[in-house]
Amino acid sequence: METLKQKSLNKKNKKLVLKLMGLVLGSIIFAFSLVPLYNLICNVTGLNGKTNSVADQTSLKIDASRWIKVEFTSTVMPGLGWNFYPNQSSVKVHPGEIMVVTFTAKNITNEVVAGQAIPSLSPGQASPYFKKIECFCFQRQELKAGETKTFPMRFYVSTDVPQDIKTVTLSYAFYNTVK
Amino acid sequence: MSTKAAIHHDEHHDHPKGMKHWFTTTNHKDIGTMYLIFSLIMFFVGGIMILGVRAELFQPGLQLMKPEFYNQLIGSHALIMIFAALMPAATGFANWMIPLQIGAPDMALPRINNWGFWLLPVAATLLILPFILALFGVGDGGAATGWTLYAPLSVQGGMGVDFAIFAIHILGVSSVLGSINVIVTIFNMRAPGMTLMKMPLFAWGWLITAFLLVATIPVLAGAVTMLLTDRHFGTHFFDAAGGGDPILFQHLFWFFGHPEVYILLLPVWGFMPQILQTFSRKPIFGYKAQVFSLIAIGILSLVVWAHHFLTAGMPVPALLYFMYSTMSISLPLAVLFFCWIANIWKGALTFETPMLFAIGWIILFGIGGLTGLVLADVAADAQYHHSYFVVAHFHYTLFVGGIMGIMAGVYYWLPKMTGHMYNEKLGKLHFWLTAISFNLTFLPQFFVGLAGMPRRIPDYALQFAEFNAISSVGAFILGLSQLLFLYNIIACARGGKKATDKVWEGAEGLEWTLSSPPPYHSFSKQPTIK
Numbered sequence: 001m002e003t004l005k006q007k008s009l010n011k012k013n014k015k016l017v018l019k020l021m022g023l024v025l026g027s028i029i030f031a032f033s034l035v036p037l038y039n040l041i042c043n044v045t046g047l048n049g050k051t052n053s054v055a056d057q058t059s060l061k062i063d064a065s066r067w068i069k070v071e072f073t074s075t076v077m078p079g080l081g082w083n084f085y086p087n088q089s090s091v092k093v094h095p096g097e098i099m100v101v102t103f104t105a106k107n108i109t110n111e112v113v114a115g116q117a118i119p120s121l122s123p124g125q126a127s128p129y130f131k132k133i134e135c136f137c138f139q140r141q142e143l144k145a146g147e148t149k150t151f152p153m154r155f156y157v158s159t160d161v162p163q164d165i166k167t168v169t170l171s172y173a174f175y176n177t178v179k
Numbered sequence: 180m181s182t183k184a185a186i187h188h189d190e191h192h193d194h195p196k197g198m199k200h201w202f203t204t205t206n207h208k209d210i211g212t213m214y215l216i217f218s219l220i221m222f223f224v225g226g227i228m229i230l231g232v233r234a235e236l237f238q239p240g241l242q243l244m245k246p247e248f249y250n251q252l253i254g255s256h257a258l259i260m261i262f263a264a265l266m267p268a269a270t271g272f273a274n275w276m277i278p279l280q281i282g283a284p285d286m287a288l289p290r291i292n293n294w295g296f297w298l299l300p301v302a303a304t305l306l307i308l309p310f311i312l313a314l315f316g317v318g319d320g321g322a323a324t325g326w327t328l329y330a331p332l333s334v335q336g337g338m339g340v341d342f343a344i345f346a347i348h349i350l351g352v353s354s355v356l357g358s359i360n361v362i363v364t365i366f367n368m369r370a371p372g373m374t375l376m377k378m379p380l381f382a383w384g385w386l387i388t389a390f391l392l393v394a395t396i397p398v399l400a401g402a403v404t405m406l407l408t409d410r411h412f413g414t415h416f417f418d419a420a421g422g423g424d425p426i427l428f429q430h431l432f433w434f435f436g437h438p439e440v441y442i443l444l445l446p447v448w449g450f451m452p453q454i455l456q457t458f459s460r461k462p463i464f465g466y467k468a469q470v471f472s473l474i475a476i477g478i479l480s481l482v483v484w485a486h487h488f489l490t491a492g493m494p495v496p497a498l499l500y501f502m503y504s505t506m507s508i509s510l511p512l513a514v515l516f517f518c519w520i521a522n523i524w525k526g527a528l529t530f531e532t533p534m535l536f537a538i539g540w541i542i543l544f545g546i547g548g549l550t551g552l553v554l555a556d557v558a559a560d561a562q563y564h565h566s567y568f569v570v571a572h573f574h575y576t577l578f579v580g581g582i583m584g585i586m587a588g589v590y591y592w593l594p595k596m597t598g599h600m601y602n603e604k605l606g607k608l609h610f611w612l613t614a615i616s617f618n619l620t621f622l623p624q625f626f627v628g629l630a631g632m633p634r635r636i637p638d639y640a641l642q643f644a645e646f647n648a649i650s651s652v653g654a655f656i657l658g659l660s661q662l663l664f665l666y667n668i669i670a671c672a673r674g675g676k677k678a679t680d681k682v683w684e685g686a687e688g689l690e691w692t693l694s695s696p697p698p699y700h701s702f703s704k705q706p707t708i709k
Contacts, residue, residue: 012367013287020359023393031401031431035416038427077420078335118419124492175420 051119051127051170062096063159070157071169072101080176081109082143084117087150095159098133103151103172107143114142115174126168129161140177202297205289206699207274210296212596214271215589217299218264219665222582224307225259226658228252233620233654236647239639249637250323251339255306257326258343261443262350263303265577268585269446270295270357273385275596276450277361279690279697280379282370282706287363295356298349305346309339325635327436330417330428334409341410344403351396358389358396370689372708376470379688380463383470384449387477388442394481395435395442402431426491433484441480443577445473447584448515451537453688454591455519458534459526460685465518472511472518479508486555490564498557505555512548516541531683532606536587539614540579547575550625565635568628571621578617586613586664593671594678598696601671605663612660619653 070093072086083106093099107113117137121127132138136151143149157168204210232252235243244252274292278285286292306321313320321339324332333340365386369378405416406428415421417428452463463469486505489498519541528534550572554563563569586609594600623646628634632643639647678695693701 009367013363016363016366017288017359020362020393024355024359024397027394027397028401031398032405034398034431034434035405035427038424038430042424116420122492125494173419175418177420 051121051130051132060096061159062094064094066095066163067092068095068157068161068165069167070099070155071167072103073169073171074103075171075173077173077175080115080174081113082107082115082174084172084174086172093157095157095161098154098156100152100154103136103153104148105141105143105151105174106148107146110145112142112144114140114177116140116177117172117174120171120173122169122171123165126157126161126165129158129165130168130170131156131158137172203293205285205293207278207286207289207292208596208697208699208701210286210289210292211271211274211276213296214267214274214299217296217303218268218271219668221259221263221267221303223661223665224303225256225264226661228256228259230654230658232256233651235637236639237651238648239641239644241638244637246637247323248320250325250635251310251321253635254323254325254328254343255310255321258306258322258346259303261326261439261577262347263299263306265443265581265585266350266354267299269385269388269443270354272381272446272450272585272588272592273357273361276592276690277364277382277385278368279693279701280688281365281368281373281382282689282702282708283364283368284700284702284705286360287368288360291356292360295353295360298353298356302346302349302353305342305349309342327432328403328406328428329432330406330409330425331419333406333428334417341407344407347403348400351400354392355396358392361385361389362393370702370706370708376467377708379449380452380466380469380473381446381449383473384445384447387473388445391438391442391445391477391480395438398431399435402428402435405431426488429488429491430485433487434481436487437484438477438480440576441476443581444584445477447540447580447588448473450588450591451540451584452519452522454533454537454587455522456687457591457683457685458531458537459523459528461522461526462687463518464522464524465514468514469518472514475511476508476515479504479511483508486560489557489560502555502557506552509548509552516545516548529684531590532601532603532610533587533591535607535610536583536590539610540583540587543575543579543583543614543617547572547579550575563628565633566628567624567632567634570634571624571628574617574621574624578621583613583617586610589664589668591683592690593668594682595690595693595695595697597672598678598694599671599673599675600678600682601667601675605667609660609663609667612663613657616653616656616660620650620657621653623647623650623653 069090071090072088074084074086076082076084083104085104087102087104091099091101105115117135119132119135119137121130132153132155134152134154136153141149141151201209201213229252231244232249235241235249274286277283309318309321312318318339319337322328322333322336322343324336324340324343328340328343365378365382405414408414409416409418409423415423417423417425419425452469456463483501483505485493485497485501489501493501523538530538550568554560554569554572590601590606627639627643627646627650630643632639680694681691682695683691689706690697692706
């Protein structure tokens with residue numbers, strides 16, 4: 001009698017343990033699925049100031065009634081022996097107008113080094129409207145020892161950018177791509 | 180299968196002796212005792228670490244240690260206090276008391292229970308080992324990232340980070356095993372007649388904690404696994420250069436980290452009403468309201484995580500959502516607070532040590548809760564974020580809400596567990612020293628935080644010198660007064676006035692129907708609840 005009761009309890013326990021292990025497994029899957037989910041949300045909302053990473057189409061419309069001030073900053077991340085700076089601190093553009101700015105990078109080490117530039121736009125709400133047509137950040141860049149290179153960057157701000165956005169800051173961080 | 184073994188070896192022998200039996204024991208009381216002792220030891224280890232920090236902060240400037248070592252101390256202090264002191268203490272009580280309170284002969288999975296405990300010393304060793312290795316010139320010490328292990332700092336950090344990652348994996352496995360055990364025990368092992376809505380609140384608090392652990396620990400394990408592969412196997416989860424995003428780590432970490440706060444607190448919220456009930460000699464006020472509040476807090480805790488990094492740059496709608504959802508937690512929490520206060524209202528109060536801790540706990544934990552409401556405000560948080568205000572806030576919640584709550588529980592159940600009364604005078608002295616020196620330590624930190632002193636920095640501006648000196652003196656008194664606690668527990672375990680079965684005049688619940696200490700195999704005949 002006692003053992004019969006015990007047997008059914010063991011069975012019940014085992015079933016519940018299996019269910020709970022399923023819950024644990026589900027949580028692990030959930031954790032890893034958050035990675036693509038997060039990127040998707042960032043792309044849709046422009047959260048974190050992520051801008052496009054492949055070339056955009058040119059726009060045809062120009063809204064000459066307003067100005068947007070675009071500022072540029074640059075950072076060289078630790079581990080990359082480069083100098084890197086924008087050649088203009090800011091430009092004024094009409095929404096829709098295509099603009100070219102240049103950045104200069106110099107490899108100050110005595111070996112070939114490849115770097116990858118990562119853009120980030122502030123305020124983040126403006127990032128879906130900031131369109132890059134040509135950018136050195138679309139692929140990794142290689143500099144020979146002591147080489148200096150000037151990179152053009154072609155962009156426009158789309159005409160549907162919200163009215164309250166008057167200034168945006170584009171920041172580039174250059175990383176070493178050894179890994 | 181393991182349950183059967185536990186039930187069967189009941190009749191054959193009583194309390195086994197010898198060192199070896201501690202490694203193989205499947206008895207819930209033995210395992211609970213081991214958890215509690217382990218927790219007490221780690222409480223002192225983590226405490227010594229932070230006394231090093233407070234000694235450095237006694238004066239502005241760098242006197243005692245390098246900033247790198249300071250960074251290792253604060254991170255290890257937090258990891259040890261949270262994972263090796265607070266959580267094992269709660270699990271220890273769960274092992275001891277849940278079977279007694281719900282009238283079960285033992286935990287449902289005794290063998291897993293034993294494994295769950297013995298993973299802990301391994302994990303603790305992994306956390307402390309890098310410090311010792313550094314003494315011999317191997318590596319550069321523990322993780323110098325703070326307990327949050329934020330990328331990209333943790334991606335670049337030394338081998339201490341790897342030790343911390345593996346320690347978290349092992350601690351995670353241990354907690355998940357413990358949680359599964361608690362859930363299975365509560366669902367399947369209750370005495371006949373004990374419905375879920377008749378179950379003691381401690382079991383309820385732990386049930387919700389266990390579900391939170393099962394749901395969130397794997398997310399933390401996943402996050403630190405990604406960190407590990409970023410560090411060593413060329414992935415780019417958190418590396419912007421490879422298309423990853425360091426902010427993603429913050430989301431993953433706090434998706435675990437915020438429920439973790441309630442994981443630490445819910446067991447305490449569970450047994451506190453039982454202490455209040457005992458010493459005010461009134462039945463628990465608003466049992467149903469408390470149960471539903473505990474459940475509501477458990478669910479809400481899963482959807483508010485981003486308030487820990489409101490300043491990281493989020494769109495306004497997200498900020499508003501996380502602000503309001505965080506603040507909404509204060510509603511069920513306020514229900515709990517009012518139930519606790521109503522419980523002692525017009526009661527026949529006596530002030531034994533557990534009751535002193537319980538009342539001090541309500542007041543000080545209230546301060547912790549209210550200052551959290553301020554931090555949740557997006558506009559105010561811009562100023563308070565990463566300041567000493569945050570440090571003061573979470574010590575009012577975690578030191579008071581967690582550790583002082585656990586101390587109330589220790590004094591409350593110690594006579595039941597050991598069969599002896601502790602020294603009441605020393606207990607009261609311990610309470611007053613703890614409560615006063617705690618406030619001496621952390622109250623000034625609210626003000627230096629408001630004035631702009633950032634946390635996690637070994638040096639500070641001259642204007643903060645006096646308040647930091649007060650804080651450091653308070654911390655050393657707080658640390659030293661815990662020796663009274665240690666002495667009182669050891670003395671009580673070794674002897675003293677014999678405790679009665681009921682111990683406290685107003686005690687209610689099944690655990691008080693057993694002898695003190697309870698027989699090695701409790702409830703030879705399962706009780707029935709009407």
